[in-house]
Amino acid sequence: MTLTGSDETTSTSQAQVTLKKVPQIDLVPWDPDSPSHVERLTQQRVACGWDVNRVQKWATQQREGYKFIYWIVLSDSPTTSDPQTASSWLTKHLTLYPTESTPLTPSSPSSSPSAPQIFIPLGHISLDTSALDVSRGRLTYDLPSPTAYRVTTFYVSRSVQGSGIGRLAMDRIEGMASDPKGQFKASVLAISTALDDDEFKKKYSIVEWYARRGYKPYKYVERAWNHTDSNGEEWGWTAIFMKKDISSLLSPENSTSLT
Ligand SMILES: CC(C)(COP(=O)(O)OP(=O)(O)OC[C@H]1O[C@@H](n2cnc3c(N)ncnc32)[C@H](O)[C@@H]1OP(=O)(O)O)[C@@H](O)C(=O)NCCC(=O)NCCS
Numbered sequence: 001m002t003l004t005g006s007d008e009t010t011s012t013s014q015a016q017v018t019l020k021k022v023p024q025i026d027l028v029p030w031d032p033d034s035p036s037h038v039e040r041l042t043q044q045r046v047a048c049g050w051d052v053n054r055v056q057k058w059a060t061q062q063r064e065g066y067k068f069i070y071w072i073v074l075s076d077s078p079t080t081s082d083p084q085t086a087s088s089w090l091t092k093h094l095t096l097y098p099t100e101s102t103p104l105t106p107s108s109p110s111s112s113p114s115a116p117q118i119f120i121p122l123g124h125i126s127l128d129t130s131a132l133d134v135s136r137g138r139l140t141y142d143l144p145s146p147t148a149y150r151v152t153t154f155y156v157s158r159s160v161q162g163s164g165i166g167r168l169a170m171d172r173i174e175g176m177a178s179d180p181k182g183q184f185k186a187s188v189l190a191i192s193t194a195l196d197d198d199e200f201k202k203k204y205s206i207v208e209w210y211a212r213r214g215y216k217p218y219k220y221v222e223r224a225w226n227h228t229d230s231n232g233e234e235w236g237w238t239a240i241f242m243k244k245d246i247s248s249l250l251s252p253e254n255s256t257s258l259t
Contacts, residue, residue, distance in 0.1 A: 022085070022164060023085050023086035024074075024075035024114065024168070025073060025074060025122075025168045025169060025172060026073050026075045026114055027070035027072065027172050027173065028116075029069075029070055030062065031106070031107030032058070032059030032060075034104075036104055037104060038059065040100060040104060041055050041058075043097070043099060044157075047097060047155075047157070047158060048155040058126075061128075061132060066128065066129045066131050066132045067126055067132060067153075068126060068127045069124055069125070069153055070124060070126070070127075071121035071124055072121055072168075073115065073116060073120075073121050074086045074090065074116070074119070074122070075114045075116070076114055077114030089163060093120070093122055093160055094120070095159065096157070096158065100120060100121075102120075103119060104118070104120070105118055106119075122156060122157045122165055123155045123156035123157055123165065123166075124154070125153065125170075126151070126153035126154070127149050127150070127151060127173060127176070127177055128151075128152050128153075129149060130144060130145060130149070130150075132150075138221055139192070139224060139239060141190050143188060145187065147185060147187040147188065148187065148188040148190060148243075149184060149188070149189055150189070150190045150191065150192075151170070151191050152191075152192075154169070174246065178249035187245065187246065188243055188244070188246065188247070189243065190215075191210055191215060191242050192240065192241045193206055193207060193210070193239070193242075194224075194225065195207060195220065195238040195239070195240045207242070210242050211242070213244070214244045215242035216242060217240055217241070217242050218241055219240075219241035220238055221239040221241075222238050223236030223238070224237055225237045225239070
């Protein structure tokens, strides 16, 4: 049996229990009025390769309370269990992206006591309200409920992808979204991504990952995004929309308040 949380190995009468340490992460709000936050998000969108030109639009949406972009940062918590791995993640990130070496500061007090007062983000993730779903044409999520939120604008530094940071970020954003004492109180979370079967299958399937996390497909849009490859051939990606009912997490006994 393997559990995560620490790297102690303990013998019990019933089983050998291995507890693996992992660094902890915090989500720190992106500040649309901070030039350094805006510049860093732009750098990370360039590295991501999608939606580089949307940063100014997102700034407006974040100011107006329709979009909530967070930095994915290493936690400062004294109980952070694996400082060596955390440090190696940061080193890998800065080796690949040396222009991101200037630390940022949060614009407002974070909801998490472990969130650092100075940080170098390893990526970002956003919660978007249903109100932002209008005018998306055939790419609408079709989730009119005000308690349905979308997880979007999700990127982990390419230098450390596959290390478990995405999983930590999803755990955290789902916890925030479903916190009965938090600001969102979401009942449903949705994502959309490119269907990665057939010719678009990569090393691993993001769709299968979301499915493992409990997201269920409910809508497909063919040729949602087009791409012309180096041979001039045009490809069209099918968009898959998936959602997860998190209303059961909203009951007070399941509170995961970060405050
Ligand atoms: C998608 C993304 C955010 C995931 O972040 P990440 O830090 O790489 O994710 P993790 O390392 O936590 O891995 C996520 C899952 O994929 C699996 N995985 C990751 N790399 C893998 C690999 N090379 N082989 C097999 N499985 C792999 C992990 O096991 C994990 O599954 P689990 O939680 O069930 O164990 C990140 O890869 C990214 O930024 N990609 C580019 C932008 C993008 O695609 N955004 C999402 C659009 S919806």
